[in-house]
């Protein structure tokens with residue numbers, strides 16, 4: 001599969017010409033049409049995909065959550081069905097570059113896969129869903145959560161996984177082994193990015209989000225760029241080596257990016273075929289990771305220690321029927337709480353006072369944003385609203401060494417994983433957390449919980465206009481919240 005970057009800068013006609021050329025290469029099964037690549041507005045991927053298909057190439061349409069809410073995403077999916085385009089690459093998407101762009105992020109990737117799988121089942125639309133996975137994470141929690149989240153995507157209905165860009169055979173092998181050991185039989189496509197000097201230097205700083213070029217790779221490419229062909233031969237050879245390694249490891253295919261030249265792609269494929277018998281030697285040529293970073297096969301056992309807050313809240317959850325108690329039984333205590341909260345809910349001054357009390361208490365402790373659908377108990381008491389993209393099922397792929405893609409903070413999922421590990425509850429993190437009912441923003445999540453109004457694990461609400469944001473993006477723009485100021489520059493990693 002070849003990535004077709006439908007960027008705003010590139011004339012659509014150029015992309016169509018590329019598609020026509022790629023359609024003549026029998027080994028290419030599809031063109032993957034990007035949307036919001038690197039956080040930048042691009043051409044409409046559905047429109048581009050339609051034209052790509054008219055030129056004989058099957059499109060795989062990137063569908064992101066950046067600027068569409070649940071209703072709009074379903075419209076796009078129905079449009080795709082009407083146009084006969086059924087291959088979807090379901091991703092959360094990068095935070096938009098430029099401070100004037102207001103994103104939506106109503107859903108995230110796991111919820112998006114769930115939504116597509118529901119349409120597939122209920123309306124018999126045979127969507128084929130690919131999802132993203134980044135094995136190229138070199139800090140413990142970041143790496144382990146990526147794998148765990150892939151398991152959630154598979155459980156939600158993903159058909160295929162495509163890796164993030166990376167040049168580390170050991171990590172490609174790690175991902176394959178992780179899935180094989182768990183009996184997760186999903187085709188894998190390995191990303192083969194033809195990396196030139198300028199892009200390598202940008203990726204050295206973690207830009208675009210989730211793409212990291214290690215120092216050794218950058219310096220090798222800089223040296224190669226002094227050759228008369230400006231390093232082109234070396235980078236195509238590296239790409240061919242990577243394709244051979246993927247074949248040897250048992251990947252279903254390669255996802256080639258970084259070039260739109262049909263001749264280059266043809267060369268890579270032919271050269272990879274020659275290299276296949278010695279793929280293990282090729283693996284030594286594609287070994288650009290972090291030698292001191294986290295690898296599953298050499299990770300030392302860790303004894304994590306529990307911290308004060310989760311211990312106290314666990315104890316409170318056991319003694320009281322609180323939302324985080326995870327006890328679904330209809331106990332006498334719960335019935336009493338339901339009566340109490342019904343009465344509070346029916347008495348507006350009391351309800352308003354209670355909402356304020358809950359909000360300010362939880363804001364001080366958890367950074368609560370009053371989403372109205374509290375899932376603290378499913379996220380080790382870390383509030384999902386403290387993540388700029390409001391992810392509820394695990395980190396996005398944009399982290400760099402455990403740091404957030406959007407703001408200067410540690411990724412909130414590092415803390416979630418550490419707490420779960422300390423409490424021996426990592427398997428519980430695999431539980432699907434549905435999208436919140438956005439109509440409940442600003443209301444008491446405790447009242448909503450006891451009156452069964454909220455959307456939470458085990459009690460999902462429909463993804464339609466009745467739960468969609470009334471004002472897309474409002475949940476990202478609460479007045480009390482300090483606005484997220486996207487990073488403009490990162491220091492070299």
Ligand code: SF4
Pocket residue numbers: 362366367368369370371372373374375376383384385445
């Ligand atoms: S109610 Fe929502 S915003 Fe508040 S702590 Fe719970 S999950 Fe976070």
